Amino acid sequence: MKERKISIAGIFVLAAVILLAVSYGSVRIPLPDIISILTGNSEGLPETWKLILWRIRIPRTLAAALVGGVLATGGVATQGLFRNPLSEPYLLGISSGAALGATIAIVAAPSFLSAAGLGVIGTAAFLGAMVVTFTVFIAAGKGAFKLPSTLLLSGIAIAFLCQAVIWLLMTYNRDQVERITFWTLGSLSSAGWSKVLWLSAITIPSTIVLASMGRVIDVLSTGYDSAHGLGLRPQRSAAVILAFTALGTAAAVAVSGSIGFIGLMVPHAVRLLGGPSHRKLVIRSWFGGAILLVLADLAARTINPPGEIPVGIVTALLGAPFLLILARGKKGEGRLDG
């Protein structure tokens, strides 16, 4: 019973938060009018409200939910697989690869690179994320999952490499420094319907796969030898899970830049609330991440209107104190000292 209540609460809170986010902004649209516009009875209401809702706020808010959700589920998968509470999907090289791809696109603007609705920079970011993640796996070698530290180390090394190239490109393209920096900090301001579609097409299936493999993640989280003894082929299962994690995260990063802390923070919070069983953890973290990013994006665009703060700054500001509290509390139960 309690289980079901948590899930239903997740749906309701997400719906409420989405309505809130759609209602607030540089122009305030009252809730009853939103419902009128959504149900098609928009007579007498300003035409601009309709445009703001349908063209800007609804797709942007949905994109925030999809990005936040998939980042959090990626965090669940990587923390479980690497048996390391500090891991997050970006450690696989996804965010650094995406940043490098985006930087190259900003600097060189190869306009031929544009996949369905993603735009040049988004497409380059997605490709960069996939190429670099693949490189990280190759660099880590065959025993990557047996010794997760190898994979994490190779992820970190290649992240530094990407960062060095980005700085080099920035040095020679001073006029683009601001664009590159803002892209890296993460923002949802460019999210329209085509990006929502693109996100749905990739992140929803990848989340469903991860949730359905929840029990496999449970078994993998007990360690390599143990997972093998329980009747798994650990390398193979881990490869499937990481591939879907990388794909979902890369899609999110391509749309929004590397928004930090969600993948690290949300799984811990959800684990404290509802236990560590990974199937539930994946689904609940999806809701947790979606709710958090919708709120963070709302804050990013309403704190100082009409200007916007990059949403990555908001999540980092929220995330750092949260992690400190988490590290200090609950230590007796060993939630963080895995």
Add this chain to the structure above:
Amino acid sequence: MVNTAVVLKQVTWRPPHGSFEFGPVSVAAESGKFIALVGPNGAGKSTLLNLVSGILSGRDGQIEISGKSMKERTARERGRLMAFLSQDPERPFGFPVTEYIGLGRFPHVGPFRNLGKKDRVIVDAEIKAWGLSSLRNRSVTGLSGGEFQRVRLARALAQEPRILLLDEPGNHLDLSSRTEILNRLKQEAQSGRCVIAVLHDVNDALLYADQVWLVSGGRLLKTGKPQDVLNPVRLAEIYGVELVPFNSQDGLMMLGVLSTQ
């Protein structure tokens, strides 16, 4: 009814780096027997266990599990037949004891179904048998070494394996926990399972095992009854330690260290 649980035929293995060489080893383990692997550090005891468990790849020779070649078995079949407790286990953070033991049912239930009534009964029985009732909802991360080792054994037995492989099950444990564990393993062997355990204390092997496989230099030196295999002269040669035999209360031979040579 298959009586031989594990058969190794001319098994050899070499690590990718280094000069260690294992085998060739040919040996068979019967169901209903508690077999102790004894030998010095680096002799190949864990290698033997890892080969039987299937974790080590790249071996030559044949390994049969319950009458069928390992290569013909699926991973899940293997998980239903054989449980393996390695050394230095990892603890998944925040996992409660009951759920951790429940993972032992994974090879039976599969990745997509929840534990059924029967599975819960088995898990509960193991929790009771290991005296873990008061720890049910505690996180495995917060348990003491002895508690966690009992939780792991409970999980391995919840797997209902025909073959139980254990790498130093009593390592780091106090005398009472170790005795409890060895007694239970002996019982499990008597009820028909094949138990193969690396034991470092030769007296544990003398007191509990039905058979000893003496491993040294990557080979099986001798197999047979503990009292025959673990003779003080042979052990003195292998370990470089002088041992004197004495009798336990039940009249069993035990060994004491006299001096290092």
